[in-house]
Amino acid sequence: MDSLAGKKPLVVWALNLSVLALVLLWIFPTLGLFVSSFRTNEQITSSGWWASLFPAEQTLQLRALDPDDFRIETATGVFTVEGNLFEEGEAADISRWGTSSRAPDAYAVGETADLGEGETITLATDGAYIWQGNDDQISGRGQRMFVVATVPPEFTGDNYNNVLFSPTNSENMAKAFFNTLTVVIPSTIIPILIAAFAAYALAWMDFPGRALLIAAVVALLVVPLQLALIPLLSLHNAIGIGKGYLGVWMAHTGFGLPLAIYLLRNYMVGLPRDIIENARVDGATEFQIFTKIILPLSFPALASFAIFQFLWTWNDLLVALVFLIDSSGQTTVMTKQIVELLGTRGGDWEVLATSAFVSIAVPLLVFFMMQRYLVRGLLAGSVK
């Protein structure tokens, strides 16, 4: 392909452009949520998020300064208020303006509007105005002005503040975040240990029934966990665990075992035979071989599985719904919280987008940091 494509710049261009299109298509949805989480509800509902990335033309209603405080008598009987419609740092580009809501684009910038009986206003592009008139006209409240302005993109971090830290919010994402963390960490660590020992036995020990056990692990790899829900919930209730963290940890451990054993065994089988035989000859016990040689060498596979299990338990909804979340709602996890928000506050996009992004930020971080191990694990886990 290299030689072929290299000869034809047109092909190279087409290739680059089609990959770019594919990449944009794939990142566009996530980007939408990300951008929306930095906009206020009003912004989200008034324009598409893609528009917020560019300066937008908006009609704004603004007011000149209070004449009673700011007017200056520039000539006898002529009062003037000078100022800027925008506050400092709030720049915008005005294209047209007017003094009534019916005709916000009546005048061009720099044009002087005649408000009758000698009262005039002049407005510049940057919002600076000069409002002139007699004692009577320049009094009371500041003159209302309507401007058609190009406003630069504006974003806010308030949503995150609200969702995570506001003491009054009912969404309680912070609590759900810690609950999720509480579910995930033991559920990731414990299956690794159990599976590593079993994988070693299946990879390097000879015993009758080994092939059968490996086949059983492969079979259990695809058993839908839907089947496990009712029998295990009854079991948990019968032995007094009920719904709670202990139950969800055990469930995640059980459900994670087949993949863990399968991945680790595939990896361990590939370790050089000599090392293990030599250690055996030197009189090392199997336990020593396992802890001193196999475990350190298997680190990449352990890391792969840890990432899988982390992503899966962090993103899980079903297992948490069945084994963890009780009617008190104290043990809710983020996924459940978001589903709840979708139902009750489906229109509050700023809360929804921010909550969802909080929940996907951690897996995304893990993903980008540990991508190498994830890919390696995927390849070991599925390519025969």
Added chain:
Amino acid sequence: MHPALLGVVTIVIGVTGCVGYFYGANLLLDKVLFPAAGPNIGRNINRREAIRPWIFLFPAMLGLGLYLAYPVFATLRLSFLERIPGNEYVFVGLKNYRQMFAEDKFMEALRNNILWLVVVPAASTAFGLLAAQLTDRLRWGNIAKSIIFMPMAISFVGAAVIFKLIYEARPEDVAQIGVLNALYMQFGGDTPQQWLTIPFWNNFFLMAVLIWIQTGFAMVILSAALRGIPEETIEAAVIDGANPFQIFFKIKVPQITSTIVVVWTTITIATLKVFDIVFAMTNGQWETQVLANYMYTKMFVARDWGIGSASAMIIMLLVMPILVWNVYNARKEMR
């Protein structure tokens, strides 16, 4: 106890318990039960090496057996039972299944699931293959792959929110904030559509979420397979004057067929179990029900364990061919 503290305690107990069990059991075996000394040294060593694998395997076998194997049989049993007042169960034979198949909602779920099974694995694999091939020799190919692979890390629920924003519809006279309706209106649509409420087609809008997630997986695996193709076969084709399309379809694809099958079946399994997406986006309304969500509704909303278990068995039945195929391959490979 505070849950976080409980978590830490569990980790400590779990880890030390595991390590202690393995260490203690091995020690017991080596030093107490069958020491490598005394008159029976040969017999002792043989016996302890026969027992040791089972010490290593026991916790995992317990976990697998209790949490995956036992439930299959327990669910099978439950699917033949019916709960009668007084928390008793009676054997009702195939009544649950008959009742279930007579239900419109179940047939709808079965129909939709089959639609999902046809569309999602095919589309994900095709997109994945396309992405793998296109990014293969690109200088920024790895960045492109990272981005296409990224949705893999996003939860189904998170993806549901992301796509709800895409499908959002606003009244006709205001700006559309969902990109699909914005495009639709741009290209001459008359009124904004509630995409998720249009029967039949809404299934495809839900499937798009899973395809978006699974394409990265397919791409990663297929990309590795493409790289594994011997260079000579491609060079030979180039010399013979094959065009890029011929090289791709006639030389490359046939060489990675087995990988394509693996990717296809893996995505098929994921599709069969799809629950969160439907649960979060439509909850089976507007004729979008699928088996996993039907089962959840039966079990935990209607509390009908008989029919819930029966529908779970249908999912198991659909998984069965792949299960057999996988086991067959794994055994063939070990020989």
